[in-house]
Amino acid sequence: MAILFFDLDGTLIDSAVGITRCVAYALEKLGEPVPADAELRRWIGPSLRDSFGPLLGDSARTERAVELYRERFDALGWTEHEVYPGIAEAIEGLHADGHRLAVVTAKNEPHAVRILDHLPFGHRFETVSGATIDGRISHKPELIAAATERLQVAASACWMIGDRRMDIEGANHHRMRSVGVAWGFGGEDELRAAGATQIISAPAQLRPLFA
Numbered sequence: 001m002a003i004l005f006f007d008l009d010g011t012l013i014d015s016a017v018g019i020t021r022c023v024a025y026a027l028e029k030l031g032e033p034v035p036a037d038a039e040l041r042r043w044i045g046p047s048l049r050d051s052f053g054p055l056l057g058d059s060a061r062t063e064r065a066v067e068l069y070r071e072r073f074d075a076l077g078w079t080e081h082e083v084y085p086g087i088a089e090a091i092e093g094l095h096a097d098g099h100r101l102a103v104v105t106a107k108n109e110p111h112a113v114r115i116l117d118h119l120p121f122g123h124r125f126e127t128v129s130g131a132t133i134d135g136r137i138s139h140k141p142e143l144i145a146a147a148t149e150r151l152q153v154a155a156s157a158c159w160m161i162g163d164r165r166m167d168i169e170g171a172n173h174h175r176m177r178s179v180g181v182a183w184g185f186g187g188e189d190e191l192r193a194a195g196a197t198q199i200i201s202a203p204a205q206l207r208p209l210f211a
């Protein structure tokens with residue numbers, strides 16, 4: 001039996017449309033130029049403040065950008081995603097095999113819970129560890145620590161599964177093993193450079209990996 005922590009965006013769901021449209025909405029409202037789609041996709045994974053901050057260079061405007069992002073996300077953005085093919089079957093199979101499952105995401109926790117509640121396999125996760133609204137807890141090392149505390153497990157007994165370097169680096173921080181998923185937004189080169197324990201290219205590989 002393994003304890004498996006899953007990232008959300010880029011691992012369980014393809015949320016590129018919702019996230020990039022909400023970023024664009026916030027920047028437009030602030031009168032800022034909107035980067036090209038390829039650049040916007042790089043915003044998927046890090047915390048919002050880590051992405052808006054360097055661009056806006058002002059803490060008050062950064063907070064306003066986060067508010068505007070959430071304004072659109074609450075209304076529409078949270079629905080703008082698709083489950084990756086094969087993920088539902090992988091999650092159901094891992095649960096049937098007796099593994100414990102949780103979600104660890106830099107998305108704010110209420111939004112993450114809302115999305116999971118509407119996924120057909122969302123109830124298979126014991127907890128959702130997401131960022132606090134004020135951003136006090138928003139980085140993967142902190143989010144992983146919160147998940148291990150809630151489940152009362154040692155990090156050494158867990159695996160972190162995600163598509164970006166932040167997922168792998170968070171696992172490395174806790175000396176956890178990790179699985180990089182190449183179908184998301186980071187890609188195999190990023191995952192390898194971050195030091196992923198394993199890299200897989202399809203959800204169907206998850207269940208056999210933990211058999």
